Amino acid sequence: MRIGIIGAGNVGTTLGSGWAAAGHEIVYGVRDVARAVPHVGARMETVRGTVATCEVLALATPWEAVAATLEAAGDFGGKPLLDVTNPIGPGFTLTHGHTTSGGEIVAGLAKNARVVKAFNSTGVENMKNPRYGTTSALMVVAGDDAPACTVAVTLANDLGFEGVALPSLRHARELEPLAMLWISLALFWGQGRNVAFGLARRTGHESVINLKTTHPQTITIVGSGNIGGALASAWLRAGHTVRLATRDANADDVRTLGALGAKVLPVRGAAAGADVIVFAIPAGAVRETAQQLGDLTGKIVVDCTNAIGKAFTLTPRLRPKRWPKCCREATSYVPSTSRAPRPFGAQPLARLTPSTLWPVMMAMRAPWFEKCLRRLALIPSMRAPAALRGTLSP
Secondary structure (H helix, E strand, O other), X not given: OEEEEEOOOHHHHHHHHHHHHOOOEEEEEOOOOOOOOOOOOOEEEOHHHHHHHOXXXXXXXXXXXXXXXXXXXXXXXXXXXXXXXXXEEHHHEEOOOOOOOHHHHHHHHOOOOEEEEOOOOOOHHHHHOOEEOOXXXXXXXXXXXXXXXXXXXXXXXXXXXXXXXXXXXXXXHHHHHHHHHHHHHHHHOOOOOOOOOOOOOOOOOOOOOOOOOOOOOEEEEEOOOHHHHHHHHHHHHHOXXXXXXXXXXXXXXXXXXXXXXXXXXOOOOOOOOOOEEEEOOOHHHHHHHHHHHOOOOOOEEEEOOOOEOHHHOEOHHHOOOOOOOOOHHHHHHOOOOOOOOOOOOOEEEEEOOOOOHHHHHHHHOOHHHHHHHHHHOOOOOOOOOOOOOOOOOO
């Protein structure tokens, strides 16, 4: 294919080099067409000329240049446009989310383009080489047009990624925060840039992990559904004392966990005697439940909830005011969290969702997090983290 890349910076030229190596023809849409070509076989063209002559376009400019660039691009004539940008603004935070996304804004600005969010959730190191041993890094793309998504997946596979398409551009609202997670892991949390997300698939032949803790804890789990039940079973096998705080001691799932050794308690006062409190209930029930638990002084509070609203989307009221101090909405219901005053002294651990609980636990590797994980016997060993970086590297 003849691929036009709008922008010839680090990201654009890395993608272009990879696609050229895979046999594609690369044209860069730039303001200065006299600049040197970044690799053999490429050529420079104006942005409008690139859009007119190429089969597929990729937008790889800084976010602040998007509007002017797309205005200069003219009519895309129904061609696929891969949006590689992230709407990052002051304070290194996303400028859009929950009700829209950068990808959806690009779709509104790019005349007659079939926009697909793609290649925004990782770094140039993975664009150059997405292989990790025998595994390929994951590249999720999202768009409203199925043929355009197929093109994006094909181009992801040509670079060596495992491409997966999501059938709506609305999913850019998840892919852009995913990019922020990768950036945070790579630049702020000591993992370095040679890390990537991937899909782990069960074969059906896995054995149950039976790690035994050397630091048994008393864990009170609020909620006995799928999440709470799975955590309870795993921690019971690890040798912890597990207590279920429930309003219905006769529910089938509660009785099943009780037969495995879990102790059943009423919600009111269930914090007493616990080392760790785990919320595994709908987010809407956290406020009332937290007020009933009792004194949380010195407890570790693990929030496994998701603030999911209508149409299975995250509700914007849970947006943190100062990232990465997360869990603000949930912890505001728990006495004495990071919001002073501290009459009871609860210490929120982190905002962990069911979909990100395990990768985040394995990736953060901060000393305080490692201590908690060792006590819960969730991991056998972890190396000391690299020093957190205070500034971004290019």
